[in-house]
Amino acid sequence: MSAPGSLRWGPIAGVVAALLVVLGVCGSLGAWQWSVGTHGGEPVEAADAVPLADVLAPASPAEGGVGKSVTVSGAFALADAALVGGGRVIDGTEAVLVVRPFTVAADATGTEETATLPVVVGWVPADDLSRVGSPSGATELTGYLRGSEGASVSTTEGAPAGTFLADTLSPAVFAQHWDSPMYSALLVADTPEDGLNPIPAPEPETELNFRSIVYAFEWWLFGAFFLFVAVRWIRDNGRVAPETADRDEPSPDVPTDAATASAAVKEGSP
């Protein structure tokens, strides 16, 4: 029924359907990586801050809560502040993070009892520890949750009055100085304490961005590859072929308009 040169709708529809599926998969995976890459894997925006109790309970693993922007109510406890050094460098300066215990109000923990949340309130240069003052009277904090680091030893030796020294941001270490129960993650306060430097945005995010954007482009390139092959296939096989194969087609770049292609084959076939 099909004369040479007429369109083979069945196979074309099949290839187009398969292509659409592949393009959909590659396109959406690329778009997803792109959004991860450009918005950051961990949303750190005060705009969508949620109450702490929604994402993290005291004394339980932080898993999903890390990176979330949260609000919390309570008051800073009067216990010693942690000065966490460990050789970290911020803006080219050896820095010491200042972490204070924040007693989360009983109605804000989700467990009906108060709990202690370690709050990173800012940093000071390692040679200027005297800048650490006393806690603010804030009762509402906003910030993002960051995961704990490994355990280390803490000491009050050599620490300014009202503080102790540690090498890592570890609630397990802070628990030796502060009231239990403790949260297993830390809050990085959006607003630094008076006299302290603000904590810069977390470092790993830039790496994550780069990787995700690269993956996005790779997915789209994959899609383009399949698009090319499908177009090629339809061009080659989309019409009912004459008896002989057109192997002497001069170059793949020559447009194979159906009429000229079939005519050329009829004349040039062996």
Added chain:
Amino acid sequence: MTPDPRPAVTPGALTRYKVMAIVTGSLLILVFLGMLRYLPGLDSLEASLDPTMFLLAQIHGFVYMVYLVTVLQLWLQAKWGYGRLFTMFLGGIIPFLSFVIERRIADELDPAKEAA
């Protein structure tokens, strides 16, 4: 008029394909070796291996894209079937496959060129 039964494959396209097949295949083997650390009992290697593996996987991603371009060019010139294209496509994903195909394609094309 008798058409040349062996379509024109330019030496450049063949060379580019061969080089990329070997580079992609070698990188892929390295990436797969790196994945062995996910086996139970090898967790301790995570910290030392992960940064390198991350870099290698990134490089493999880019190299694979270049490999696909060389594959397309050679495939277009040689006018192979779609099965062959698919096998060449898989060559950058399945370890050692690219070496096998590269060998076969080289064997197939080289004598033909001498005969032509």
